[in-house]
Amino acid sequence: MSERIPIKDISPVKVHKPDPSQHENAYTPRSRIYVRAVEGTLETFRRFFGLIFLGTFAILPWLQYNGNQAILLDIGAQRFNIFGLTLWPQDLTLLAWILIISAFALFFITTFAGRVWCGFMCPQTTWTFIYIWFEEKIEGARNKRIKLDQRKMDFDKFWRKTLKHSSWILVALLTALSFVGYFTPIDQLFIDFFSFNAGFWSGLSVIFFTLCTYGNAGWMREIMCTHICPYARFQSAMFDKDTYTVAYDASRGEKRGPRSRKTSHEAIQQQGLGDCIDCNLCVQVCPTGIDIRNGLQYECINCGACVDACNGVMDKMNYPKGLISFTSEHELAGGTTKIVRPKLVGYAVVLVIMVSLLVYEIMSRVPLEVDIIRDRNSLYRETNDGLIENVYSLKVLNKSQTERVYQIEVLGLKGHRYMGNNQVKVQGGEVLNLAVSVAIDPYALKETVTEFRFKVFSIDGDEPVEVSEPSKFIYQ
Numbered sequence: 001m002s003e004r005i006p007i008k009d010i011s012p013v014k015v016h017k018p019d020p021s022q023h024e025n026a027y028t029p030r031s032r033i034y035v036r037a038v039e040g041t042l043e044t045f046r047r048f049f050g051l052i053f054l055g056t057f058a059i060l061p062w063l064q065y066n067g068n069q070a071i072l073l074d075i076g077a078q079r080f081n082i083f084g085l086t087l088w089p090q091d092l093t094l095l096a097w098i099l100i101i102s103a104f105a106l107f108f109i110t111t112f113a114g115r116v117w118c119g120f121m122c123p124q125t126t127w128t129f130i131y132i133w134f135e136e137k138i139e140g141a142r143n144k145r146i147k148l149d150q151r152k153m154d155f156d157k158f159w160r161k162t163l164k165h166s167s168w169i170l171v172a173l174l175t176a177l178s179f180v181g182y183f184t185p186i187d188q189l190f191i192d193f194f195s196f197n198a199g200f201w202s203g204l205s206v207i208f209f210t211l212c213t214y215g216n217a218g219w220m221r222e223i224m225c226t227h228i229c230p231y232a233r234f235q236s237a238m239f240d241k242d243t244y245t246v247a248y249d250a251s252r253g254e255k256r257g258p259r260s261r262k263t264s265h266e267a268i269q270q271q272g273l274g275d276c277i278d279c280n281l282c283v284q285v286c287p288t289g290i291d292i293r294n295g296l297q298y299e300c301i302n303c304g305a306c307v308d309a310c311n312g313v314m315d316k317m318n319y320p321k322g323l324i325s326f327t328s329e330h331e332l333a334g335g336t337t338k339i340v341r342p343k344l345v346g347y348a349v350v351l352v353i354m355v356s357l358l359v360y361e362i363m364s365r366v367p368l369e370v371d372i373i374r375d376r377n378s379l380y381r382e383t384n385d386g387l388i389e390n391v392y393s394l395k396v397l398n399k400s401q402t403e404r405v406y407q408i409e410v411l412g413l414k415g416h417r418y419m420g421n422n423q424v425k426v427q428g429g430e431v432l433n434l435a436v437s438v439a440i441d442p443y444a445l446k447e448t449v450t451e452f453r454f455k456v457f458s459i460d461g462d463e464p465v466e467v468s469e470p471s472k473f474i475y476q
Helices: 041-062 088-113 118-119 123-139 141-151 155-180 186-194 202-222 224-228 231-237 265-270 305-317 341-364
Strands: 071-074 079-083 085-087 245-248 324-327 368-375 388-398 404-411 418-419 423-426 431-440 449-458 466-474
Touching: 041 118, 041 123, 041 155, 041 186, 041 305, 041 341, 071 231, 071 265, 085 088, 088 118, 088 155, 088 341, 118 123, 123 141, 123 202, 123 224, 141 186, 155 231, 224 324, 305 324, 324 341, 368 449, 368 466, 388 404, 388 423, 388 466, 404 418, 404 431
Parallel strands: none
Antiparallel strands: 071 079, 079 085, 245 324, 368 388, 388 431, 404 423, 404 449, 418 431, 449 466
16 A cells, blocks of 8 residues: 555647737637638639539529429428428438438548538538628728727728628528528518518527527637537547648748748748748638647638638749648658548448438338228127128328329238228328228138238329238137
8 A cells, every 4th residue: 555656747748839929910719800811722612612502502492393392391291392202200211311421421521631511511611701701891801800890989880880780680581581491481481571471480480590690600600610510529530641631831831930022932941941931821811710830720620711821922922832731641741642541441332332222212212101000999890790890090191292092902801891992092292091991701710810901002193102001800
């Protein structure tokens, strides 16, 4: 008991950070981020993807298919219409497949190219940049916005702030209406909302999502990415040394420092300076306010804004581009990136298998479901002509979007008498409750419980549909 546990002294790791006193607009965790506008190849590419995403989001709920809204996720009716496919609660396995495939696709993309989803396609990023665009057009460039916020309230500041927030609210409202339009008929939603005739839940949903969009994209912005979104916390588990991420080439950039544009590149190198002129533009254009020169950080969303800003500076200085670029750890160390590697291949194989299974399940899905419920009031009864009768309730669900006519037959019960409608017409998406009875001579029954099947099949349409469900005939 007198032995002591040996203690090892571990010195803390020093992380290089720029000296805040050397930069007028240095960023701290609590300071507001004023994002500077940037132009470049990646910025154009990101805007293109954002436009496609935004256009798809806004247009899809307005599309029509067979006279109905093409995509309508009707939670109240427990029915999801996706063009010609109708999903019911019984088809939740398809939804599970879709979610799993989406997750593995995200893992695959992250392993290959880092957080490009966050930087180019994430709704939070897309709407944040839309709000920043309105901010720039109304309040001016970055320096003007900083000075505007430092001024006391006057008429110029008042009308600019009012116009900016009005634009933000309008974008948030249109976003909320489009989003809720996926769950309720969108054309009627717009009419009812602006005529103040919307239902309680639809109206409340529009207001709720308007406030969420306005708050997230207008005020919270990078806080959603750095403190709320869980993706940034576990992304490192999918990274390896061959993952493409936005990175700063410290071996080329250090030692950083300002210099005249007239000084040649060779003269600068002779002075012991790297290519980084310490202009701080890479920080000013970053939507999360980080300094990429400090290395890979969980706040980085791989939007590439710092890459475009740095390449622009390198052009002006007549230096080679790529001081900040999409690269891998192996390339920074002077090696080459291995694109085909076990982790990436594994994700790809699993993704292909799951997509194949999803396609197979959709193709083999039968758009008809039959549930059979026995009459619980009595096991059986004897008819006036001496037959034994069992009563059943058939629920016929037409999972397609068109009207179908079905034939009902009883299999495996010789000498039976079927009483009830044997042909039914069921509308698309309708559940038909049908009461039928089956009677048989008791001398034809060899057991107290006899198993048989109800067969329901379509007798119209180009694609025949058939479902056979088991049931039991009881006599004791």
